[in-house]
Amino acid sequence: MKHRAVVMYVEIGCFFLCVSGWILLCSTMPTEYWSYSESFTVVVTTSNFYSNLWKDCISDSTGISDCKGFPSMLGLDGHVHLCRAFMIIAMILGFFGNILALIGMKCTKIGGSEIINARVTFAAGMTYMSSGLSALFALTWYGYKIVVNFFNPSYKPQKFEFGAALFVGWGGCTLLIIGGLIYSILAGKEGFQSSSNYDEGSPYFPYHLPLSDISASEKQPYVMSSTYSKKSKGSHRNSYSRDAYV
DSSP, rough: OHHHHHHHHHHHHHHHHHHHHHHHHHTTTOSSSEEEEEEEEEOOOOEEEOOOOSEEEETTTTSSEEEEEEESTTOHHHHHHHHHHHHHHHHHHHHHHHHHHHSSTTTOOOSSSSSHHHHHHHHHHHHHHHHHHHHHHHHHHHHHHHHHSSOOOOOOOOEEEEOHHHHHHHHHHHHHHHHHHHHHHHHHHHHHHHGGSSSOOSSSSOOOHHHHHHHHHHHHHHHHHHHHHHHHHHHHHTTTTTTGGG
């Protein structure tokens, strides 16, 4: 199998890998189980508290649940605002990474030449990696605050634990980072090492004559010189003949 076909199949696999990770990240935003806690009030009844970046919810063993959005945006903790911002940035970057990957992949033939496609694919890989790292920071920071509050003895409110959304988000970040890294390595070798054949510091591409033009240009001086030498010899003989001075 040719090298181009291998790279094409690897790019397709990385694309599905990154799209799957991006979908997992997007699915964590409406998920309510970013953090949860259980409270045993009565022997028969159990209350479950869970929350995400947008609201708090409560449910009991009878199946009744109720959710309430945060009443004040300015009254929220700083880490909630930070996690919101980085998760939104991660989703936007992942969306643009999908577009760049579709344009730059070898199987789509949209971007143009091979070098341009490779550079667009490299940009897609870096965008995917940035998306994964942004979401990884948000999810890890949110989990860090849960751990700190859980082990803090002076923290009096309800203590929470990791929810399912955090694990789903960490899996999506891993897929995005791995796929973006493979994209960047493959496309970087093809898109930027090919430019080393040109002269450094020159904004113009070197021009090389075709072989046919080179052979014609090499033969032409010898033909012209031989004809010129014959004519010059004849002219010298005529100009310096004996009758010229009579």
